[in-house]
Amino acid sequence: MSKLPKEPPASEITPPALYLRRRELLKNAALFAGTASALGGGLVWLTGGEAGVADAGAPGGEAAPLASAPPPPAGAPPLLGTSAASARTPFVTDEARTDYEAIVSYNNFYELGLSKSEPARNAGRLRLRPWAVACEGELKKPEVIDLDTLLRWFPLEERVYRMRCVEAWSMVIPWLGFPLAPLLRRLEPTSRARYVQFTTLLDPEQLPGQRSDVLDWPYVEGLRLDEAMHPLTMLAVGLYGKSLLGQNGAPIRLVVPWKYGFKGGKSIVRIQLTERQPRTTWSQATPDEYGFYANVNPAVAHPRWSQATERRIGELRRRPTLPFNGYAEEVAGLYAGMDLRESF
Numbered sequence: 001m002s003k004l005p006k007e008p009p010a011s012e013i014t015p016p017a018l019y020l021r022r023r024e025l026l027k028n029a030a031l032f033a034g035t036a037s038a039l040g041g042g043l044v045w046l047t048g049g050e051a052g053v054a055d056a057g058a059p060g061g062e063a064a065p066l067a068s069a070p071p072p073p074a075g076a077p078p079l080l081g082t083s084a085a086s087a088r089t090p091f092v093t094d095e096a097r098t099d100y101e102a103i104v105s106y107n108n109f110y111e112l113g114l115s116k117s118e119p120a121r122n123a124g125r126l127r128l129r130p131w132a133v134a135c136e137g138e139l140k141k142p143e144v145i146d147l148d149t150l151l152r153w154f155p156l157e158e159r160v161y162r163m164r165c166v167e168a169w170s171m172v173i174p175w176l177g178f179p180l181a182p183l184l185r186r187l188e189p190t191s192r193a194r195y196v197q198f199t200t201l202l203d204p205e206q207l208p209g210q211r212s213d214v215l216d217w218p219y220v221e222g223l224r225l226d227e228a229m230h231p232l233t234m235l236a237v238g239l240y241g242k243s244l245l246g247q248n249g250a251p252i253r254l255v256v257p258w259k260y261g262f263k264g265g266k267s268i269v270r271i272q273l274t275e276r277q278p279r280t281t282w283s284q285a286t287p288d289e290y291g292f293y294a295n296v297n298p299a300v301a302h303p304r305w306s307q308a309t310e311r312r313i314g315e316l317r318r319r320p321t322l323p324f325n326g327y328a329e330e331v332a333g334l335y336a337g338m339d340l341r342e343s344f
Helices: 023-028 118-125 147-153 180-186 281-285 327-333
Strands: 036-038 044-046 130-139 144-147 157-164 169-179 195-198 220-224 233-238 253-255 268-274 309-312
Touching: 130 147, 144 147, 147 180, 147 233, 157 253, 169 180, 180 233
Parallel strands: 130 268, 169 309
Antiparallel strands: 036 044, 130 144, 157 169, 169 233, 195 220, 195 268, 233 253
């Protein structure tokens, strides 16, 4: 097999529908050798090689064209308004924010389509009200909570986070939402709770991508309890002061800024605390590519491309990727002593 191109655009990355059926192709792909180095606190990274690098732009380094921002889907709640974001927090990067039009038109949400543009086209199928989240499992106070009740319980905050996709493109997004920890504390985890599992809506009528066998539906993600309780972890209900659109995970989604974007479960209907590590969707589908932790690590290559650099949507040049997506000071201590070559 010929070598992979050096910087293929993200639009040319093999869709999972094809990749999962052609796993034998990977046997001929280049493997990445590396040397281990320590990053404080016993944390170990693996240095990966530079093979094909996923690129969010078009060939030649030009940015891929973006469609105009779509209108809100039918039945969407009213805009949240910037006044809801008045509770400013320290969780704000001073990097330039990605344009709203880009955030809502360039998406990975396979339940709504495999291409970057399909989720926006299909998002109108998603009915955003009524919506409830079942909180269950290892909780002293399990409860099915209506979304509007959640919004009354917790004040909304604007948090401007970097978002790094495993495909090596990135954005800076002003999310609107609330930290997950106060909700979990209110529900009172039992002494057996070790992990938190997040499940996406299962409804092929609203999410037509679920009619395919690309993944084992519904989409499931998970965190360790201490990761879920970390102050950076949040549940988002909007961005740029507006309610989330379907393609961005409406009406409520998980945001964990130091992890690759696929960890952020969208359109969440269940939060379950468990004693054992959840069987998450991507780590079950392709465990050699997507681990449970999925911490952003520029030194560990994906089997099909390097993670050393990224393409910020809206920029022409690539930039170095930061360990833990730039949040190492806040979160590296969660993984002290772990070898992230084994727990990637």
